[in-house]
Amino acid sequence: MNKAVVFHYISKVMLVSSVILLLPAAVSLYYSEHDTAITFLIIALCVAIVSTPLSIIKPKNKQMFAKEGLIIAAMLWILVPLVGALPFYFSGEIPSFCDAVFESVSGFTTTGSTILTNIEGLSKGMLFW
Numbered sequence: 001m002n003k004a005v006v007f008h009y010i011s012k013v014m015l016v017s018s019v020i021l022l023l024p025a026a027v028s029l030y031y032s033e034h035d036t037a038i039t040f041l042i043i044a045l046c047v048a049i050v051s052t053p054l055s056i057i058k059p060k061n062k063q064m065f066a067k068e069g070l071i072i073a074a075m076l077w078i079l080v081p082l083v084g085a086l087p088f089y090f091s092g093e094i095p096s097f098c099d100a101v102f103e104s105v106s107g108f109t110t111t112g113s114t115i116l117t118n119i120e121g122l123s124k125g126m127l128f129w
Contacts, residue, residue, distance in 0.1 A: 028125030
């Protein structure tokens with residue numbers, strides 16, 4: 001298995017997800033929700049710091065087979081919702097990390113399920129996220 005290719009592509013997608021985290025930060029700033037915006041910015045920065053070195057390093061062997069593709073897809077279906085749950089959890093709007101992960105998975109898979117009883121009570125940036 002070509003681990004370098006797996007880490008390279010996972011880090012590329014995680015870098016994109018850190019850029020996407022800037023969108024709800026901008027929405028939060030627009031609505032003067034500075035605490036929520038800072039939460040999004042810190043998480044985006046942390047994800048970018050972790051994923052940038054791995055995405056810059058080019059693998060020597062760029063061959064990718066089905067095994068690598070399946071591992072990349074499986075790891076991304078785990079990592080992206082976990083990173084997506086961090087804003088919910090660290091902002092305190094969803095106090096349980098398990099519930100934050102559920103809400104994140106629900107959002108990324110567009111199932112529409114939710115654990116929230118008062119959705120309108122969330123900040124505008126979280127609603128956008």
